[in-house]
Amino acid sequence: MSTAHHHAVEEEIQRLLALGSSRPGPLPVQDHGELWGALSSAVQGGKRFRPALLVSTHEALGGRRDAAAVQVGAALELLHTAFVVQDDVIDGDLVRRGMPSLPGSVAAAARDRGADPRGAQRIGQAAGILAGDLGLVAALRAVARCEAPAPVVDRLLDLFESTLHGSAAGELADVRLQLGRADSPTVLREALAVAELKTALYSFQLPLRAGALLADASPEVLEVLDEIGGLLGIGFQLFDDLLGMFGDEQRTGKSALGDLREGKRTALIAHAATTSAWDELAGLLGDAELGEAEALRARALLTDCGSRTWVEDLARWHVARAAEVAARSRLPAAMVASLDLATAEILRAADLTLPRPTALPASEGLPA
Known part of the structure; x- marks a missing residue:
């Protein structure tokens, strides 16, 4: 992915994050601000490998919908982050990319506000699940609004939906696998x-x-x-x-x-x-x-x-x-x-x- 495309994807990601912060409308929802802020922090610092692969593929195949490729690439990064934070809940991971994971950072903030360790852990886990849900919705909305013809958007939405189903099934299969015998044939x-x-x-x-x-x-x-x-x-x-x-x-x-x-x-x-x-x-x-x-x-x-x-x-x-x-x-x-x-x-x-x-x-x- 070219430097120009990289900057374009980054700008689109930040635009989507800014858009999401205003979603509750006029309601003063403090918890939403904490959830979306934690998700926005989790998006930062990634290598953007998946958007780069998407944009490079589109370009290499002679595609001419650069704006849509950037928009869907940014949506894919939100999808990736949503999967990551929910995976951290499932695996109990408190560290991600050398920094506190989203569940870990929210739990730490809850402890600072006086929550006991068990309560803070529960808050962190809930935040991971819920922030992930918000990220998934934002990703699908970004795909639905991308600048591509309606039939192409329909195929993209089908692709994202089928991927969500398959990845969810794979996550559950992984949990089942961890509960089985390691020496099973x-x-x-x-x-x-x-x-x-x-x-x-x-x-x-x-x-x-x-x-x-x-x-x-x-x-x-x-x-x-x-x-x-x-x-x-x-x-x-x-x-x-x-x-x-x-x-x-x-x-x-x-x-x-x-x-x-x-x-x-x-x-x-x-x-x-x-x-x-x-x-x-x-x-x-x-x-x-x-x-x-x-x-x-x-x-x-x-x-x-x-x-x-x-x-x-x-x-x-x-x-x-x-x-x-x-x-x-x-x-x-x-x-x-x-x-x-x-x-x-x-x-x-x-x-x-x-x-x-x-x-x-x-x-x-x-x-x-």
């Missing part, structure tokens, strides 16, 4: 299915298809982009799972203890459950008080048993496969180049934030 397949619904669907397939719809792309192009988006999304999620375990917190803004303490059922854990390291590793997962020494041991086990390398290879296979599909398709050269940039960015981010550790000996304080 179906966990790996279920983890990949969740990755497709939660990540690929709205982070890759939605922006690719929306940009293509705005460019009046053919059904054949839409089908190819859906396939590519699915592959990229699964690869991206697998790398994200690795970041949640091995990433540098200072660079990723994500806790490197959260997934371990939660005992999250990722592809990484599903593979480890098939190895000889599982008996020891299983005892380190799901401990809310897990310390850094135990975390180091878990990471060493995941590395030594081959699970880390296996997931990295699987992630790279999905990303490489997406590039192969793009190269052999009849997509315009500009579209192939745009996809190449997206895949290169995924790999670059993974390489930068996933330094390969060495297994530490027990003499350095790791549990036996």
Whole structure:
């Protein structure tokens, strides 16, 4: 996405946020101000990856509805933020991008006003759900009002609605997955299915298809982009799972203890459950008080048993496969180049934030 388009998307996002702040009309609704203010803060600071993919796709396919692409791209960023803050409620995450998450920041403000810890947590969780609802409504309204012909808007609304349904189903499937046994023979397949619904669907397939719809792309192009988006999304999620375990917190803004303490059922854990390291590793997962020494041991086990390398290879296979599909398709050269940039960015981010550790000996304080 060009610098001019980036600025245009940013301006549109800020316009939508300003518009939302006035929605209660003349009613002096203090709680709405807190909700919308918290959501507006959560929107700030993102990489705008999804709007960039949408706008770049529209441009690469020869689209001429630049204003609409910017507007739908901004709507997509609101949708993404809404998903994120509700996901933070579901996962109990208090940190996002190295800063307090929306539920965490609202809970902290409630404590400052005198709420007890339990009450503050409840207020923060409610704010995450409700602010997310407001973000979803604002996103759909922005799509409905975009400067595109009515038939195109209808197709975009259908796309956003189907994506919401699929992502909601994927979120619930993820919760069910976390409650099951990590060593179940179906966990790996279920983890990949969740990755497709939660990540690929709205982070890759939605922006690719929306940009293509705005460019009046053919059904054949839409089908190819859906396939590519699915592959990229699964690869991206697998790398994200690795970041949640091995990433540098200072660079990723994500806790490197959260997934371990939660005992999250990722592809990484599903593979480890098939190895000889599982008996020891299983005892380190799901401990809310897990310390850094135990975390180091878990990471060493995941590395030594081959699970880390296996997931990295699987992630790279999905990303490489997406590039192969793009190269052999009849997509315009500009579209192939745009996809190449997206895949290169995924790999670059993974390489930068996933330094390969060495297994530490027990003499350095790791549990036996």
